[in-house]
Amino acid sequence: MMKDFIKRSIKKISKLTGEQIEDLFIDAAEEIDRLETVLESLGEGILVCDTKHSLVLANKCAERFIPITVSTLGSDPLWSRIWDERIADFLEATLKSGDRVEDREFNVEAGIQRLLSISVLPLVREHRVTGSLIYIEDITEKRGREARLRRAENLASLTTLAAGVAHEIKNPLGSISIHIQLMQKALEANRGLMARGAANTEGLDQLDKYIAVVNEEIDRLNHIVVDFLFAVRPMNLDLREGNINVLIGELMEFMGFELSGASIVCNLELEEGLPLLKFDERYLKQALLNLVKNAAAAMPGGGKLTVKTGRKDNEAFISVMDTGLGIPEENLSKIFEPYFTTKATGSGLGLTLVFKIIREHQGEISVKSREGEGTSFTISLPVPQRERRLIGFEGDFEGDIEKEKSSDRGEGAS
Numbered sequence: 001m002m003k004d005f006i007k008r009s010i011k012k013i014s015k016l017t018g019e020q021i022e023d024l025f026i027d028a029a030e031e032i033d034r035l036e037t038v039l040e041s042l043g044e045g046i047l048v049c050d051t052k053h054s055l056v057l058a059n060k061c062a063e064r065f066i067p068i069t070v071s072t073l074g075s076d077p078l079w080s081r082i083w084d085e086r087i088a089d090f091l092e093a094t095l096k097s098g099d100r101v102e103d104r105e106f107n108v109e110a111g112i113q114r115l116l117s118i119s120v121l122p123l124v125r126e127h128r129v130t131g132s133l134i135y136i137e138d139i140t141e142k143r144g145r146e147a148r149l150r151r152a153e154n155l156a157s158l159t160t161l162a163a164g165v166a167h168e169i170k171n172p173l174g175s176i177s178i179h180i181q182l183m184q185k186a187l188e189a190n191r192g193l194m195a196r197g198a199a200n201t202e203g204l205d206q207l208d209k210y211i212a213v214v215n216e217e218i219d220r221l222n223h224i225v226v227d228f229l230f231a232v233r234p235m236n237l238d239l240r241e242g243n244i245n246v247l248i249g250e251l252m253e254f255m256g257f258e259l260s261g262a263s264i265v266c267n268l269e270l271e272e273g274l275p276l277l278k279f280d281e282r283y284l285k286q287a288l289l290n291l292v293k294n295a296a297a298a299m300p301g302g303g304k305l306t307v308k309t310g311r312k313d314n315e316a317f318i319s320v321m322d323t324g325l326g327i328p329e330e331n332l333s334k335i336f337e338p339y340f341t342t343k344a345t346g347s348g349l350g351l352t353l354v355f356k357i358i359r360e361h362q363g364e365i366s367v368k369s370r371e372g373e374g375t376s377f378t379i380s381l382p383v384p385q386r387e388r389r390l391i392g393f394e395g396d397f398e399g400d401i402e403k404e405k406s407s408d409r410g411e412g413a414s
């Protein structure tokens with residue numbers, strides 16, 4: 001690397017001729033030029049601070065994204081140069097705490113409304129924090145694209161749902177229509193008997209039965225419509241910070257009687273010290289309840305139900321595992337579809353709702369299954385920013401701030 005070459009040359013600088021030193025300067029200048037060109041042509045804003053939080057480098061993009069005073073590179077802290085109060089406050093708090101924060105979003109007014117995503121990363125060299133890198137991305141368009149995609153996706157799923165509803169209501173409607181015809185015939189027959197003075201209650205009993213069937217079918221229709229509305233209604237999540245282990249404990253207590261009655265042994269593997277997550281208690285409970293009920297239904301002769309929680313990087317996960325019948329390969333891709341069911345009296349909306357609830361929480365759900373062995377559903381939920389800890393960060397953004405070295409020798413991260 002160029003940098004190494006220069007370092008090596010500097011070591012033996014006393015032995016170099018004036019011409020060689022001149023060449024070296026030209027090379028170094030070219031190298032700096034190249035790096036500057038790269039920095040200036042980036043579509044992202046870059047700010048670099050030393051360990052005293054003084055600005056040592058800013059590219060054009062950063063200046064364009066957030067109004068900032070860079071005319072004089074002095075020792076005053078970065079936040080005092082930033083005009084936007086919220087961004088300044090955020091940078092002050094983050095830099096002072098030494099935390100690593102990714103993708104914090106800010107709305108800024110710069111002629112037009114812009115959505116910025118700001119990350120603060122410690123610069124680490126040789127296991128020592130040598131400053132901070134602030135990375136600014138304009139995500140206005142990305143967000144717009146995502147929203148459009150989501151709308152299209154929602155529309156598509158609405159179409160499948162509507163098609164499902166149409167299909168579902170056909171049967172009860174058909175049955176109602178048949179029974180009304182039967183009622184008409186029974187009424188006519190009864191009228192004939194009445195005319196001949198031979199009316200009996202048998203014909204009326206028959207009518208009662210038909211009316212009972214019609215009522216049942218209307219009930220079914222009502223259920224379909226109510227379930228449908230439940231599945232498509234926009235959810236107004238009431239997100240609050242909470243402990244998912246507590247929620248699972250409550251749910252399992254609630255289900256305990258039913259599960260032990262079905263010879264199902266419950267096994268909880270809840271990781272201690274999970275970060276608090278943001279979720280809607282009612283909805284998340286509903287989602288887990290659906291998974292537990294499905295698991296129980298897959299173990300008609302009893303079995304073992306395991307609910308496990310854990311954390312990996314910036315996600316927490318909840319797994320619901322059963323030792324039941326499993327899901328045949330060809331059904332795996334269909335189980336989240338509305339109205340897909342293999343049960344005689346299933347609604348086929350359980351997993352559709354689970355999917356929707358998890359998506360609304362910015363989470364994901366996946367399934368693994370083996371026929372005859374069992375099934376496991378795993379939900380992952382994002383850990384809120386504040387709960388993320390500073391993770392060892394080295395390598396990717398090795399600091400190259402020569403300036404800092406001389407001014408801050410011997411100082412650690414503050």
Ligand SMILES: Nc1ncnc2c1ncn2[C@@H]1O[C@H](COP(=O)(O)OP(=O)(O)O)[C@@H](O)[C@H]1O
Binds near residue numbers: 322345
């Ligand atoms: N734990 C499980 N084990 C085996 N099959 C499952 C499990 N969970 C879901 N399924 C399959 O997915 C289908 C859809 O589930 P769901 O949407 O909850 O509707 P429903 O329970 O009303 O059938 C079920 O009918 C079943 O075939």
Ligand SMILES: [Mg+2]
Binds near residue numbers: 290293294348350351
């Ligand atoms: Mg179900």
